[in-house]
Amino acid sequence: MKYGKTAMKLRVGLYALLSLAFVTVITSSAAFAQENGEPVCIECHAKMPEKYSEPVKLWRGSIHAENGIYCNGCHGGDPKDAVNAMSPARGFLGAPKEPAIPAFCGRCHVGVMNDYLASAHGRMLGKGGPTCVTCHGNHQVVKASLDLINEKSCSRCHSYERAALIRDAMKETETTIVAIDGRISVFKKIGTDTDKLEKELFAVRNSFHSLFHNVNVELVKKESAWIQGDLKKIRVVLDKLDDARQKRKIAGAAVVSLMLLIALVLHLLRKTFD
Template identity: 55%
Template sequence: MNMGLFLRRGFPISITTLCLVLFSLPVAAATQNQTVCLQCHGSQTGRGGAVVKPWQESIHAENGTSCQDCHGGDPKDAVNAMNPARGFLGVPKEIEIPSFCGRCHIGIRDDYLQSAHGKALGHGGPTCVTCHGSHDVKKATLDIINEKNCSRCHTYARAAELKAAMEQTEKRIVVIEERLKVYKGEGVDTEARGKALFSARNRYHRLFHEVNTAKVKAESAQIITELDKIQRDFGNIESERQKRKITGVAAVSGSLLAALLFYLLRKTYD
């Protein structure tokens, strides 16, 4: 067999990739558990041990972001693990938290720093951990905006207005996501529409940290225009499907008719 052709079809490549993924998953999990940070802190009872379980249940653990990725230090050397000479940063002070988390969440850090919240950093404003926690960080949703979290420092009214503006767009995004999933399941090519949705969704998710309700409203209007475009495109998919159905029905009736004619002809000659 022509191996080049065989490979170009992608079949053995996907098998290889699958094997690589399957084999590297448990390995990645094992190396993560083997850090000296987790070994030593996992067996502590005080404040040093209390952080481990919440971290294990966090979105960071799920994505392989471990103790040393935030706190620095040497995860392979138990004796020097927390030595500043090995990059150990310790616990950040309150005003250092946005840049501590912002090493990885750069865009969000910038939006936050220029917001009313960022400007109040160090004198009454919330930091990243006020809203997300430090070790028990979960996937972020608009549920974080609630009376309990947002009325500690000011009235809830302004938070509620911001949330209402964002919820409207969120609902539209979810509806489109569900439709795309159905189309994809039916074998429709959804790549371009998926990309458009992804970009609109990212822009939308960045909106919160500026806590600027007027801006959220203005940008939401733009994002909704983009979503409208994607949904209009769904109209095209529907009419394509309709056409395909009609052609299908025509083809089936055509062959039935042919079969009938054939049968009648044979009867005449028999």
């Protein structure tokens, strides 16, 4: 069926109208995102006395801020409604008391929480054992590393000796992971497909980094042996890539030498003919 002239005009008009509506939605939602980019929690708390504004400053430098976990991610509440922001009816949880902290953080870090709860530390929750914030802090949580195991932090409740044993047991694996990571990025830079290797390392690194929360030296040693085994497999692949690259280098050098030799011979030949 053919369109009549009026039908055609109607269609064009409809498209124009639709485009206009689309543009309006896009621009107004951009404005909306700008206005509502940060939750009302921050707007109000930033202007309050230190006790209530300090968390905003500390949080800004945290791994949670970096990953878009705002105040309401941890404390609940309504991030868009200043009047009812801290209403329990909107899911506001308040500031957790010490024994409630592991469950508070554990809503997102489930695996870590379970390891912690089953550990010597978790069993002493509320009876002198450390909670998540004893070691990580509450608002300025940063990327975790073995540096968290240090004399100052770990000798607050018992001798550092046991802490040092765990640190030593984990140090070797940590060093291997960092070294492998470095080797993979070298291959990535020269264009080798490293997707599979990166994924494998990521998985190994994850299981390794949650290992600590058991605070059980024997378990850490046993699991570290498994993890070292997995790392070795990645290392074998990298060694093969290194070999291949080395061979290519030697072949390249041989070709260059051969060409130089030919050039020299040609040069000498020409000289003798001259």
